[in-house]
Each structure stands twice: as C-alpha cells, then as structure tokens.
Amino acid sequence: MEAWATARESPYVTALGATERQAPDVETLAARLTEMRRTAVPAHAQQKDAGDQTRVARLHGQAATANGIASMYRSVADGARTKRQLRERIAQQHPELHLAEVRGRAEVQQVQQAQAARIEQQTRRYEPPAPSRSGPSRGR
Template sequence: MRDSPHATVLGATPYTAPDVDTLAARLTEMREIRVPARAQQKDAGDQKRVSRFHGQAATAKESASMYRSVADSARTEKQLRERMAQQHPELHRAETRARAEVQQTRQAQAARIEQQNRGYQPLSPSRSGPSRGR
C-alpha cells in the first residue's frame, strides 16, 4: 500500500498506525475529507481541460470557415481568369505579364532588404556612461 500513488496523494503513507482505533479514525478522515477533496480537484482539472479544448475547437472552426472562404474566392478568381483568357486573350496575356513583373519586383525588393539586413551589425558600446574627462 505504501507504493500506491493513490495512497500517497491521500496522505496514507507517511504515517504508521499504532492501533486499530487510530487507523479507523484515519480511514474515516480520508473517506470523508481527503477523497472528496481529491475528487473535486480532479474534476476541476478536467473541467479546465474541457474548457480549453472547447476554446481550441471554436478557434479551429473559425479558421476552417475563413479558409473555406479563401478557397471559394480563389475558385471564383480562377473561373474569371479562364473566362477572360477565352474572351479576351490579348488582355489576359498583358495582365499575366504585369502580374509576373510585379512579383519579380517584390522578390527583388525582398532580396535587397535581406541583403541590407545581413550586413547590418549594431555597434557594441565600448564603455558605459558619460566620460569624466580622465
């Protein structure tokens, strides 16, 4: 019984009962006070976990709704582009070229910024505080 994790939590292991009356009193204390307190503690922990999981499920549901909306917008855009390509092929080619140029410009800017950030290293202070003229 001393190795049982339940007995340790309920406080049954650190004591040795000298007689049957003391043992009966301790068992009554455990049954009436410590076991209900432990059960309440476990229930509170379970309730917190369930609440957290419920919140995560709600967040996941919102994210799924947003992603479905984005996917619907992408499908609509794809259909419009296909229609534009069929009805106005020259306009479609010009628009595709312009998109590619914008993408290249953005990539070049990002590469330039990355290059500038790599070369920057803040100066380390050589001394702290104002000079005292020594």
C-alpha cells in the same frame, strides 16, 4: 491478513496511521476510514474535477482557435477558386484581354522582385574589415 496487506500498500497508509510494524485497532481504523471518506475523498475528487475543468477549458480554447484558423483558410481557398474560375472564363471569352492581364502580372512581379533585391542590398549590414596587425614595428 489480506486486509492488512491491502491497507499497507495503499497510498493513504500514513493517513490511516498504519505502519509496517503496527496496525491500528479495528475501531480506530474504521473511524479514520470514515473520516477520510467524509473529508479527504471529496476534497481529492474536487481537486481532480477542477483540474479536468481547466484542461477542458484550455482544449476548448485551442479548438476554437483552430476552427477560426480553418475557417480563414477555407475562405482563402474559396477566394482562390473563384479567382481561378473568373480567369478561366476571361481566357475563354476574351483571350486578348487575358494575355494582356498575364503580361501585366509578369511585369508587376518583375518590378516587385527588383525592388526586393534593391532593398536587400540596401539593408545588408556593414562589416568592417578584418583586424590586421598594426602598431609600432620592431625594426625588423
């Protein structure tokens, strides 16, 4: 009786030919189980393996992309560190040159900000005036 209950609760109950009211005879059930083991189980396992391989490939691609991005950011950070160290060395060894460089950077930044503001003003969209009542008057 327990075996029948287990078979009825199985997701493969229809493939086994078992319904709630009728159980196939033992030989038929054994033959169907053997057939399922030979065909359905390997096909299901292959399907799961193919899905797993697809997921692994996708995740591997994402990991490779993330590694590339991380490498780029490490390179940028290394460049920034090197630049900072060079500036500190210049500031210590040649303070007047450092001040001139700082002033030059400030001027360039001001020019860039002015250009950005000018471009923003030029690219603002034209907005026509709001519609007003127009047309023939009714003589009031």
